[in-house]
Amino acid sequence: MANDTPMFVIENLHASIDDKEILRGVNLTINKGEVHALMGPNGSGKSTLAYVLAGHPSYEVTEGSILFNGEDILEKEPDERARDGIFLAFQYPTVIPGVSMANFLRMAVTNVRSARSAAANDGGAQKLAPREFRRLMREKMALLKMDDAFATRYLNEGFSGGEKKRAEILQMALLEPTMAILDETDSGLDIDALRVVSDGVNALAGPEMGILLITHYQRLLNHIKPHHVHIMMSGRIVQSGGPELAMELEAKGYEQLRAEVAAD
Amino acid sequence: MESTTATQTAEPAVALAALTGFSRTAVERLSAAKAEPDWVLAARLAAWDTYESLPMPTTTVEEWRRTALRGLKLDNQVPFAPETDRIASLDDLRVTSRETALAIGGERAGMTVQRDASTVYTEAAPAFAARGVIFTDLDTAIREHADLIRKHFMTTAVPAGLGKFQALHGAMWQGGTFLYVPAGVSVGVPFQSFVLSETPGTATFNHSLVVLEEGAEAFFVDAYHSETAGKQSYASETIELILAKDAKLRYVQVQDWGRHTVNMATQRATLAADSELKSLQVTIGSKWSKNSIGSHLQGRNATAEMLGIFFADGDQFFDHHTYQLHESGYATSDLEFKGALKDTARSVYSGLIRVSEGAQKTDAFQANRNLVLSRGARADTIPNLEIAANDVRCTHGATVSQVEEEHIFYLQARGIPRSEAQKLIVEGFFRPVIDRIPVEEIQDFLKAAIGRKVGI
Numbered sequence: 160m161a162n163d164t165p166m167f168v169i170e171n172l173h174a175s176i177d178d179k180e181i182l183r184g185v186n187l188t189i190n191k192g193e194v195h196a197l198m199g200p201n202g203s204g205k206s207t208l209a210y211v212l213a214g215h216p217s218y219e220v221t222e223g224s225i226l227f228n229g230e231d232i233l234e235k236e237p238d239e240r241a242r243d244g245i246f247l248a249f250q251y252p253t254v255i256p257g258v259s260m261a262n263f264l265r266m267a268v269t270n271v272r273s274a275r276s277a278a279a280n281d282g283g284a285q286k287l288a289p290r291e292f293r294r295l296m297r298e299k300m301a302l303l304k305m306d307d308a309f310a311t312r313y314l315n316e317g318f319s320g321g322e323k324k325r326a327e328i329l330q331m332a333l334l335e336p337t338m339a340i341l342d343e344t345d346s347g348l349d350i351d352a353l354r355v356v357s358d359g360v361n362a363l364a365g366p367e368m369g370i371l372l373i374t375h376y377q378r379l380l381n382h383i384k385p386h387h388v389h390i391m392m393s394g395r396i397v398q399s400g401g402p403e404l405a406m407e408l409e410a411k412g413y414e415q416l417r418a419e420v421a422a423d
Numbered sequence: 424m425e426s427t428t429a430t431q432t433a434e435p436a437v438a439l440a441a442l443t444g445f446s447r448t449a450v451e452r453l454s455a456a457k458a459e460p461d462w463v464l465a466a467r468l469a470a471w472d473t474y475e476s477l478p479m480p481t482t483t484v485e486e487w488r489r490t491a492l493r494g495l496k497l498d499n500q501v502p503f504a505p506e507t508d509r510i511a512s513l514d515d516l517r518v519t520s521r522e523t524a525l526a527i528g529g530e531r532a533g534m535t536v537q538r539d540a541s542t543v544y545t546e547a548a549p550a551f552a553a554r555g556v557i558f559t560d561l562d563t564a565i566r567e568h569a570d571l572i573r574k575h576f577m578t579t580a581v582p583a584g585l586g587k588f589q590a591l592h593g594a595m596w597q598g599g600t601f602l603y604v605p606a607g608v609s610v611g612v613p614f615q616s617f618v619l620s621e622t623p624g625t626a627t628f629n630h631s632l633v634v635l636e637e638g639a640e641a642f643f644v645d646a647y648h649s650e651t652a653g654k655q656s657y658a659s660e661t662i663e664l665i666l667a668k669d670a671k672l673r674y675v676q677v678q679d680w681g682r683h684t685v686n687m688a689t690q691r692a693t694l695a696a697d698s699e700l701k702s703l704q705v706t707i708g709s710k711w712s713k714n715s716i717g718s719h720l721q722g723r724n725a726t727a728e729m730l731g732i733f734f735a736d737g738d739q740f741f742d743h744h745t746y747q748l749h750e751s752g753y754a755t756s757d758l759e760f761k762g763a764l765k766d767t768a769r770s771v772y773s774g775l776i777r778v779s780e781g782a783q784k785t786d787a788f789q790a791n792r793n794l795v796l797s798r799g800a801r802a803d804t805i806p807n808l809e810i811a812a813n814d815v816r817c818t819h820g821a822t823v824s825q826v827e828e829e830h831i832f833y834l835q836a837r838g839i840p841r842s843e844a845q846k847l848i849v850e851g852f853f854r855p856v857i858d859r860i861p862v863e864e865i866q867d868f869l870k871a872a873i874g875r876k877v878g879i
Contacts, residue, residue, distance in 0.1 A: 213836050214835075214836075215832055216828065216832065217828075236835065236840075236841070237832060237835035237836050238834075238835040238836075238837075238838050238839055238840050238841065238844075240836075241835065241836055241837055241838035242838045246836075247836050249833065249836075252833070253829055253830055253832075253833035255830050255833070255834070255847075255848060255851055256851055256852070256854075256855070257850065257851025257852055257853065257854030257855055258847050258848070258850070258851035258854070262847075263834070263837075263847065266839055266843065266847065267834075267837035267838050267839055270837075270838040270839050270840065270843075271837075271838040274838065313851070313854075314851075330837060334837065334838065
């Protein structure tokens, strides 16, 4: 892979669910080290885009491509994409009864790190012994101000909204993706929880990682500073700009923007 | 006719080789071979008469409505295997490590091993014997504790007249284990009974009789195992759990018969006032298994926790009938049976809560949850309530569901392959029940067994 290959390129992406087209030609390029915010009203297709990037089986891609490090990932299973380094923080994390956080995290980390070792041909150097894993897990839990008892609870069962979102970022911290998609990670968070989660994301962000922040509101962007902001409407990105675009949107609201876009 | 005894030299064994199918003669020969007292033979023959007088159940009877007996070839069974030699140590057992790990792993208060018709090994911690605890095979118990056996053996918990197959059991029972804990004695570590069936084509009968006197406490584990073979084997288990006032019993049964086995099991507990039963039924083996499991709550404040786990794959068929029989007021029963099915396996769960007249303040809970993993698998669940009292709380719930694609997707999105994700979800489905067993070895055995069943 040449160094100038963009890390993540979405080209003319069309996707449907139950024969209803939701994405109608999305174009977006994310380079290493960049934070992109994707904003838009309800029903504009933001979450669908997140699901399609992660490989949700209910959506059918009818046109276009998703290139990750120059490779088309559309035919890859969700778990292959995750092992390649794509991470989706869910807007509504799934409750899975009877599966402990610790057991689930260990299985996820083992799979992702084994794949990374295989790709790097480093003879399994990235695999973690159980003790190393536990230490890493505790370290990341401390970063997100999570109680140790968290590890023994069942996956997302009985978690408050804030706990679920923290647990998503914990997973991101442990899996160390190179492309993270955060789907409304700020929804349902009070201001303190929002700060903890944002601090967590900022601590993980770096020159090797691309981040796509999906959000309704500008307030998340006060905590995690985007380099680029995109507005999505009716399954397309209708406007792109710098951080000022989010401020402008906050001031004008989606309705006015919709009118402007329609007029163009 | 096939002979299974070519290498046997004892004379009775040669004569027995001629027997196939169950008969009065088979009952008499079995009793003679064991040199039993007359009263035992008389009880066997009375049970045989009952067996002969009862019709073979058909699907017109509610308990058998979904459970066709097609394929059971009782007439082809060798009625009992010849006596086999005792073994000096558990090392002499030819068992694979997984069964060994379950049955002989961990601390124990005692152990019996039954191989086909014979108890070949008995071990009991002397410290408990000194306090009056009896743990031995039934043949020995008949010789040494006839009064206790006469009082409790197939008299109250599972009388031979309960049904056709219980009657056959009463006539043909072999081997068996007896645990008696006197009043006020408490044994926390498990007594284990391990039953191996090693002669395909031959029936195996097993009986566990557990009697806890007032205030006694014990933990009893039954485990059944055979390697899958070609010729059909019939297996019959009867479990009698008798709890006097204030007694506490934990009971676990793991049924892991080979796929050539047709299994018929009956378990009944009788609970006097303030007694507490915690039972777990695990059904993973056999080709066809019918389990009738019940608790008679006979005294006030008695409590029965009845848990079950089953996992059927291939063409296995499991039928579990449970009975929460509230015969006295102020008693509690809490039942949860969880099953998973894959391939073309089938299961039937049918649970009855019966509250007798006057059993006020009964608190009964019943849940059956099924997880169907393949298109060709099927689970039927039928809850029943019969309530003849007006101040009771009875709750029941039943579900048949599939693994949710959203769950699989979530796990896949974390790099976990689909097959591993499915395994994790199935383990999670059973986990709340497994977590209620306080023995790590049993937990580990069950997790491994579930893992193997899910496969990759």
